[in-house]
Amino acid sequence: MQAVRIHRFGGPEVMQLDQIEQPIPATDEVVIKVFAASVNPVDAKMREGKYPVVTEKDFPYVLGRDVSGEIADAGQSVSSFLMGDEVFAFLTPDHGGYEEFVIAKSDEIATKPHSLDHVQAAAVPLAGITAWQGLFDHGKLEAGQRVLIHGGAGGVGHLAIQFAKASGAWVATTASAADRDFLSGLGADQIIDYKSERFETIVEPVDLVFDLVSGETQDRSFSIIKSGGALISTLSEPNKQRAEAQGIRTGRYTAQPSGAQLQKIAKLIDSGRVKVRVDRTFGLREAAAAQKALQEDHIRGKIVLKVLN
Ligand SMILES: NC(=O)c1ccc[n+]([C@@H]2O[C@H](COP(=O)([O-])OP(=O)(O)OC[C@H]3O[C@@H](n4cnc5c(N)ncnc54)[C@H](OP(=O)(O)O)[C@@H]3O)[C@@H](O)[C@H]2O)c1
Incomplete structure (x- = not known):
């Protein structure tokens, strides 16, 4: 073979x-x-x-x-x-x-x-499980909460937006301007062009930032997270001292294979709620x-x- x-x-x-x-x-x-x-x-x-x-x-x-x-x-x-x-x-x-x-x-x-x-x-599989574990296992996202997803038009981000919406959350996302229609079609409530706009001056405070970008995007995210909220990254560990001072939870994780979670994702896709x-x-x-x-x-x-x- x-x-x-x-x-x-x-x-x-x-x-x-x-x-x-x-x-x-x-x-x-x-x-x-x-x-x-x-x-x-x-x-x-x-x-x-x-x-x-x-x-x-x-x-x-x-x-x-x-x-x-x-x-x-x-x-x-x-x-x-x-x-x-x-x-x-x-x-x-x-x-x-x-x-x-x-x-x-x-x-x-x-x-x-x-x-x-x-x-x-x-x-x-990899993108979906990464999105699922970031939002729900690590981010503890619940219905009625507000989440900002950085990098919403990529492999992980486009699924994360739809999982978050299906769970009853309000979703903002950062992406290139050309992706605006694509992301609104996925159900994103607020779309920020990361090249020409500063999300921290536009988005009202959120319960969770799901960070698929890292660097200064992650640093600038602290200011829009509510006390008691969370900043979860797939890429780098957020600043712990700053998180403690602000009363927020942070984490960087590596997605782990799970047939059981993948089966839940398959069900969501077959229900027509995720493209x-x-x-x-x-x-x-x-x-x-x-x-x-x-x-x-x-x-x-x-x-x-x-x-x-
Ligand atoms: N820890 C883990 O287990 C795990 C698992 C999966 C993925 N990851 C990591 O997570 C990241 C995302 O994965 P992916 O598969 O979704 O990658 P991807 O498909 O390459 O998507 C990345 C997205 O980020 C956007 N982007 C780049 N810079 C940005 C910025 N400053 N603000 C907002 N959006 C920006 C890109 O948009 P443009 O093309 O418009 O720039 C692109 O749509 C990757 O770095 C990957 O290595 C980690």
């Missing part, structure tokens, strides 16, 4: 399409025949050697963290999925998604949303170009690799 692997850290040129053996599942694992795999910012960080979980000991390493496909093989103790079941998954860093068949643990996978094709479904935006697709052999596009171009939603047709 084909897999996109790295044999050393570096730029997109270190990714190569290798011919490798199809994996065999352990007793508690399944093999997913991959129809589509999405591209996430973490894939490029791993390729560049900037994500400490992947070291030179892991070479040759298959990139990619989420997939949509069907069960092609299962270990003896797996009873929750049958051969041919359509599934999607956010994988642990032990197994990569840019390949034709991938190993997954049965508790990482969920039944694919019936209303999505494999390309759309592959766009969901998935795929901006562009590439072939498996074009994975380097896909990562380059995510890093350098303006992408609305997600980029997905079509792996098997």
Whole structure:
């Protein structure tokens, strides 16, 4: 089978399409025949050697963290999925998604949303679980509260806006001006152009800032969080002293695979309350170009690799 692997850290040129053996599942694992795999910012960080979980000991390493496909093989103790079941998954860093068949643990996978094709479904797992855990597990967002989501037009942000709205929250978001119509279509209540406006002078105080941008955007966010509120980031730990002085809760987290949460997300998607935006697709052999596009171009939603047709 084909897999996109790295044999050393570096730029997109270190990714190569290798011919490798199809994996065999352990007793508690399944093999997913991959129809589509999405591209996430973490894939490029791993390729560049900037994500400490992947070291030179892991070479040759298959990139990619989420997939949509069907069960092609299962270990003896797996009873929750049958051969041919359509599934999607956010994988642990032990197994990569840019390949034709991938190993997954049965508790990482969920039944694919019936209303999505494999390309759309592959766009969901990592971004969706990151949004879910940031808003609800760490951010403790509740119905009737106000949330500001930085980076609303990206992979995580466009799902986070819709999850927050579906939970009954009021949602403001920062993005480029060109994304205004896209974001209002997702239900955002207030949209701020981060290039020409200063959100902290426009948005009324919020209960939660969900930060997908970091840097000075995170620093400027403190002033609009209510006492007792929270600032949760996917990227960097917010200033603890400032948080204590202001009486707010802060945190930086790493999203963890969860088949159970993914199944809740699938249900929400099939209810019609959450739309998935795929901006562009590439072939498996074009994975380097896909990562380059995510890093350098303006992408609305997600980029997905079509792996098997
Ligand atoms: N900790 C974790 O477990 C975890 C999980 C997932 C993602 N992440 C991280 O979270 C971040 C977001 O992930 P993603 O997949 O959504 O990335 P993405 O798809 O690349 O989206 C990033 C978005 O941020 C926008 N943006 C850039 N600068 C901005 C600013 N100053 N203000 C407002 N928006 C801005 C971009 O818009 P323009 O194109 O218009 O600039 C883009 O829409 C990434 O850095 C990723 O590495 C961490």
